[in-house]
Amino acid sequence: MYDVIVVGGGPSGVFTAQMLANQGFHALVLEEHKEIGEPVQCAGLISPRTLNLAGVSENIIINQLTGARVLSPLGGMLDIRTGQVHALAVDRAAFDRQLAIQAQNAGADVLTGAKVKGLKKNAGGFQVFVQTDSKEISCQARLIIGADGANSRVAKWLGLNCTGPRAIMYAADVELSRPEENDLVDIFVGRNMAPGWFGWLIPLNKNMCRVGTGFAFSRPGHSPRYFFQHIIESFPEYFKGFKILKYTGGTVPMGLMPKIYAPNAMLVGDAAWQTKPVSGGGIYPGMRGAQLCAQVAAQALKEDNLSEKTLSRYQLLWNEEFSQEIRCGLSHRESYLNFSDRDIDLLLRFLNKPYWQNIISKYGDIDYPSILARPLFNAGPWTRGFVKAAVYVAEHGSALKKGIKSVFSW
Ligand SMILES: Cc1cc2nc3c(=O)[nH]c(=O)nc-3n(C[C@H](O)[C@H](O)[C@H](O)COP(=O)(O)OP(=O)(O)OC[C@H]3O[C@@H](n4cnc5c(N)ncnc54)[C@H](O)[C@@H]3O)c2cc1C
Known part of the structure; x- marks a missing residue:
């Protein structure tokens, strides 16, 4: 009893x-x-x-991460380096x-x-x-x-x-030589590689990483392994000579x-x-x-x-x-789901400037991502253009052209 x-x-x-x-x-x-x-x-990334x-004791920490790169399959990148430990690989x-x-x-x-x-x-x-x-x-x-x-x-x-709704993940511990930038997490976005989700590469040390991807929409005939392989093939420069040690996976409800x-x-x-x-x-x-x-x-x-x-x-x-x-996260996800790869690529290139990078490193919090939303969206007419466009897209389901046009004409 x-x-x-x-x-x-x-x-x-x-x-x-x-x-x-x-x-x-x-x-x-x-x-x-x-x-x-x-x-x-699990990928074992915590704050x-x-x-x-x-x-628990600090001896479970394998690596300390101070920044992230968000990478689009079309070449755009958002590079955030904060100089402070924001996440731990454990x-x-x-x-x-x-x-x-x-x-x-x-x-x-x-x-x-x-x-x-x-x-x-x-x-x-x-x-x-x-x-x-x-x-x-x-x-x-x-x-x-x-x-x-x-x-x-x-x-x-x-x-x-x-x-x-849930995301299905597929991940692996891999042997991968990464002599530099071992304090940066790489995040891969793209509708074909990770439909409704994203892929990740978390360095553990100079020779080991955790790699994974997830998807929120299944595609007939495409297994989780297919999306995993797609990321590896889309970013060959990041996965040169990698060797899979152990697979894992699972589901996350939202x-x-x-x-x-x-x-x-x-x-x-x-x-x-x-x-x-x-x-x-x-x-x-x-x-x-x-x-x-x-x-x-x-x-x-x-x-x-x-x-x-x-x-x-x-x-x-x-x-x-x-x-x-959670509601805020769901609504940002909803907007993201309506972005095409081209939209995401433009958004990453647009944000990859010291002004936005500073805002993101100042307010970014992996446990409370919504904290960043307000300063980011209130930062200027450019982001307001994107937000308006995102709402428009969420409502009308078309591409972001309108918002992108307003951003670049500003
Ligand atoms: C691939 C992947 C990567 C992830 N990466 C991260 C990350 O980097 N950072 C992060 O914060 N989160 C991550 N997550 C999510 C994270 O793993 C979960 O949110 C977390 O494990 C939830 O903890 P929990 O205790 O609720 O459930 P779990 O850790 O799932 O524990 C549930 C336990 O219940 C046991 N169980 C189930 N049914 C029974 C039963 N009938 N009888 C007895 N025991 C039972 C299971 O064996 C299991 O041990 C990831 C998830 C996946 C799938």
Whole structure:
């Protein structure tokens, strides 16, 4: 009999368990894989803020990134060098492992090789059916927390609406000689290479990188591997002599999930769509989600009131902090989706000037991308032209010619 059972031993789940165990609640984390953190399905790019929030040690940092280049297949480029560390490439498996150890140190039980097969609601909360290596067991908890990732079965079992837009990613750790500019992330944009998404190259050291791509629209006959290969072939100068060491991939949900709680139940992390719609990054929002989830759960457990109404406060807190950020990200994405490769190329060339580069390096924040939108769009008539054109395009679905014309005639 537990106060809380967390399904899923990813960062959002174990962080939630850690905070609840810290407050004296009897918490159990159930993780289907034998080892926490494996297999890795992530590019492992986080902000320094995320590392501080997680409280894990700095020895998981593999590289520090101070800038980015956004590259179009037509040759345009936006080159941002800030001189400050904005992002960290980390050992994601070690990140998850350290969080799990912190949860155990706080008093939570973490059971690996334990796949949750089903839930049954009862008067005391939920009975949880688990398949371990050797046998089937069942446990009881007053509260169940679904932290079981993008394809959450807990959300389905609870009858919560979990169909929404998602990006499908395909990525690899590669051997790639990159003797210089190892503090820059490369971002590849283009409708044919990454439809509705983008590709990335994150240097880890002089000989190793993480490369990946994603797409939000599937194209009949085109596998994720096809888009990956397309990026490599479109930018041969960036991938000379590269060798794939290990593939990975996965899905990232986007948007505001309509409901992330039910009687005696809550969702957190990817299971609750707690991700950034512009980049797909989910570690930071998932950990903030975990804090809000634990805050509401602790109060409800203390009062022994796990009703839907009490737990709905979690959704209020989440929406208060992130709904604007997510809506803003979705609307920027919507505009981006309507840009042709030519539009994107022109926009990158246009922004690749010291004036705009300074604004982007001053306000750019990988956890809160919307912070940059306001100063960028308010910076002058040029961007206003683009924004107007983007809105026009979003409404009328045609090319950006109008806005581009106004920009270059200004
Ligand atoms: C290719 C790729 C690259 C990415 N790169 C980044 C990045 O650079 N930065 C970033 O911030 N985000 C990135 N993300 C997103 C990030 O990985 C997720 O947002 C993050 O892992 C979410 O954490 P979570 O704890 O919510 O879920 P997960 O990390 O997915 O953890 C869910 C856990 O639940 C377990 N589980 C599932 N079902 C059951 C069950 N029935 N019983 C028991 N256990 C179960 C799974 O095994 C898993 O361990 C990337 C995603 C992908 C696919």
